[in-house]
Amino acid sequence: MQTMTPARIRQLHLQLDPGGMLNAAFDLKNQILQILEESKSWKVPEFSPENILLSGIGGSAIGGELLKSITEKDLKVPAVTCRDYEIPGFVNEKTLCICSSYSGNTEETITTYQLCRERNATMVVVSTGGKLAEMAEKDGVAFCPIPKGYQPRAALGLSLTAQIAVLTKMGIIGDYSDELKSAAVLLGRLSDSWKNWQELPENPPLKLALDIYGHTPVMYGSGGYLGTMAYRWKCQFNENSKMFASWGVLPEINHNEIVGWCGQQQFYNDKFVIFLRDQNNPQRIKTRLDLTREIISKVAGTAEVYPQGNNLIEKVFYYILFGDLLTIYLAYLDTKDPSDIQIINWLKTELARARIEPGNN
Numbered sequence: 001m002q003t004m005t006p007a008r009i010r011q012l013h014l015q016l017d018p019g020g021m022l023n024a025a026f027d028l029k030n031q032i033l034q035i036l037e038e039s040k041s042w043k044v045p046e047f048s049p050e051n052i053l054l055s056g057i058g059g060s061a062i063g064g065e066l067l068k069s070i071t072e073k074d075l076k077v078p079a080v081t082c083r084d085y086e087i088p089g090f091v092n093e094k095t096l097c098i099c100s101s102y103s104g105n106t107e108e109t110i111t112t113y114q115l116c117r118e119r120n121a122t123m124v125v126v127s128t129g130g131k132l133a134e135m136a137e138k139d140g141v142a143f144c145p146i147p148k149g150y151q152p153r154a155a156l157g158l159s160l161t162a163q164i165a166v167l168t169k170m171g172i173i174g175d176y177s178d179e180l181k182s183a184a185v186l187l188g189r190l191s192d193s194w195k196n197w198q199e200l201p202e203n204p205p206l207k208l209a210l211d212i213y214g215h216t217p218v219m220y221g222s223g224g225y226l227g228t229m230a231y232r233w234k235c236q237f238n239e240n241s242k243m244f245a246s247w248g249v250l251p252e253i254n255h256n257e258i259v260g261w262c263g264q265q266q267f268y269n270d271k272f273v274i275f276l277r278d279q280n281n282p283q284r285i286k287t288r289l290d291l292t293r294e295i296i297s298k299v300a301g302t303a304e305v306y307p308q309g310n311n312l313i314e315k316v317f318y319y320i321l322f323g324d325l326l327t328i329y330l331a332y333l334d335t336k337d338p339s340d341i342q343i344i345n346w347l348k349t350e351l352a353r354a355r356i357e358p359g360n361n
Contacts, residue, residue: 009206012332019339021240021331024154025324026195028317029187031157032180034147039165042144047122047170049096052079053087054163055112059152060100060126062232063159069225070164070312074173085111093120098166100159102152104130107351117141126162151339153239156232156320179313186314187321194325205325208274208303212326213333215272215301219247220292222285225316226276233274233323240327240338250288261296268299275304278315 013022052075054064064081080088085108091097097116101109104127113132116123117139125136128148136143144166146158161180167173194203217237221230227249237245248257261268273296275289293302305322307315331338 009329009332012335016332016335016337017328017339018337019151021151021154021328021338022325024150025321025328026191028157028321028324029184029191031147031155032161032184032187032317035158035161035165036177036180038146039144039162039169042142042165042169044124044142044144044166044169045096045122047096049077049122049172050094051077051090051096052167052172053082053091053095053097053112053116053121054079054100055082055087055097055109055116056100056159057083057106057108058235059154059156060102060106060109060159062228062235063100063156063163064098065228065231066156066160066225066316067163067167069228070176070316071167071173072224077172082112084108087112087115087119091116091119091121093122095119095121096124096170096172097121098124098126098163099132100126100163101130101132102128102146102150102155102159104128104132104134106132110135124166126159126166151341153236154324157317160316176313179311182311183309183314183317186309187317190308190318190321204305205322206329208305209326209329209333211301211303212272212274212330214270216270217243217245218271218273218300219245219276220250220253220273220289221247221276222250222278222281222289225312225319226278226281229316229319229323230276232320233276233327236323236327237330239341239344240324241330241334242336242340243330243334250285250292254288254292258292258295261299265299271300273300273302275302276319277304277306279306 056064061081061083068079099109099113110131123141125132125141126144127133128146133143144162146162164176168175219230219233221227230247234245234247237243275293296302307318309315309318328338
């Protein structure tokens with residue numbers, strides 16, 4: 001492996017990243033600001049739901065999960081994410097369903113849309129277009145367009161900000177515009193710093209990528225947004241870095257998975273565990289994280305990441321940017337194109353050829 005220098009990164013960026021994943025990661029700031037501006041003209045239903053269903057797959061589902069984490073103290077009604085063809089039994093005319101699909105052609109989300117319509121739920125579609133947009137226009141459903149031009153997993157800033165904007169405009173949650181704008185400022189500052197480094201400590205995502213290279217990453221976070229971010233990083237390792245990865249949440253893993261770290265050394269030689277932490281974690285969680293790292297560090301490499309930010313939304317977006325860059329750099333190190341998802345496209349083609357219908361086994 002060649003030494004990673006600014007010149008080497010630029011060379012790899014041009015050679016291995018024709019889809020522009022690195023540029024998309026550094027564009028996170030603009031995704032927030034663009035949605036804040038464009039959402040001003042969105043028309044949303046006048047409706048006070050008794051419950052909320054957030055339907056989506058992949059990056060769109062992560063947007064829903066992070067929305068719940070950010071607004072959990074503000075939301076007065078339960079919100080549930082749906083990553084499947086089926087919908088929960090509680091969905092009825094008192095439900096708000098937000099269907100989020102970047103392409104607008106995600107078959108699971110389209111099915112959810114149809115099922116929720118059958119139960120007379122109030123619908124909102126967040127998408128760039130596709131079949132969902134066509135259905136929304138035909139059915140008179142609120143459609144909130146988001147910009148095209150990104151891989152779905154690189155559009156998390158759009159989908160998360162859009163779903164926050166929808167609930168804000170409906171009066172279901174408060175106004176988070178100031179926090180989102182301050183997050184954009186933080187992202188701009190981080191991007192400027194991490195684009196123009198001379199020493200590795202000035203680019204923490206690249207430094208961590210070099211530590212992880214050659215290992216299987218494991219992400220651990222605590223409850224709330226850190227658990228969701230652990231899963232997000234796991235997915236980005238899968239798609240961007242083309243690596244197998246796993247994740248878990250404390251305190252749950254202290255009651256089961258931790259025992260799995262007590263086997264023979266050869267089981268752990270290729271593992272590297274990343275603890276996603278927050279300075280404001282409760283003391284009991286801090287102690288659990290410290291003790292868990294102490295156990296694992298005896299058999300595997302470990303690292304901790306703490307976010308920058310003065311509020312929860314800033315911390316969330318810090319972790320989004322850090323994880324995206326980390327996994328893109330790992331793709332470069334392994335001479336992989338971070339945009340490439342041929343196996344997912346093959347799977348979709350085979351599913352279409354098989355004409356699989358939801359509910360048929």
